[in-house]
Amino acid sequence: MASITDIARDFTSMLRQGQFVAARERYWAADVRSIEPHDLPDGIKAEVLGFDAARAKTVRWFVSRKVRDVTIDGPFVTGNQFALFLDMMIAGQPNGFAEPFTEIAIFTVRDGRISEERFFYD
Template sequence: MAAIDDVARDFTAMLRLGQFEAAGERYWADAVTSIEPADLPTGTPAFVTGIDAARGKAKFRFGEGRIDELGIDGPFVTGDQFALFLDMLITDPVSGDAQPFTEIAIFTVRDGRIVEERFFYD
């Protein structure tokens, strides 16, 4: 079983390389819970449980736009959780408009897997 420090560092390294889907596949637990501040524009609820639901949410979040810039501070580890501060510039592939997007993400890890991810943003 991987220690939380190892999970946090490897997961973060994968994100820095733009490997968002691969990071989720490697570290999400089958019953992962993913929590957003509000329902997504696609109608996906703010609170979803299960790896298939997390995959769908990730596809919307990262498949709809191109991340042109990505800055990550962290991971900041405490207990069974780690946090990341993400600062992105996301370009809409249709319009070409670029929008800055900043969020704080908190991940809870048990048995080497992410069992909960919680995102904070405006």
């Protein structure tokens, strides 16, 4: 089984290449929990449980938004978790303009899979 450092590095590399959905699908556990600070305006619930629900949430988020630019710091690994700091320009607002978006993402790994992803942002 790959180490958490190997998983974190590969996952982060995929994100840097714009493979946001593929990275998650490659590493999510069947019972993954995905947690946002709050429900999102387009009806995405703050917390979903399970691979299919997390996939639907992620796909829905990317259908209504386009990441134009992303800078990722990390991964920062400790124990069974790793954190990423993400700075992005996201388009998808009705006016079509891209706006800056910054978040901290913390991923918990169990048995070589991401069992939880938790996002922190304003």
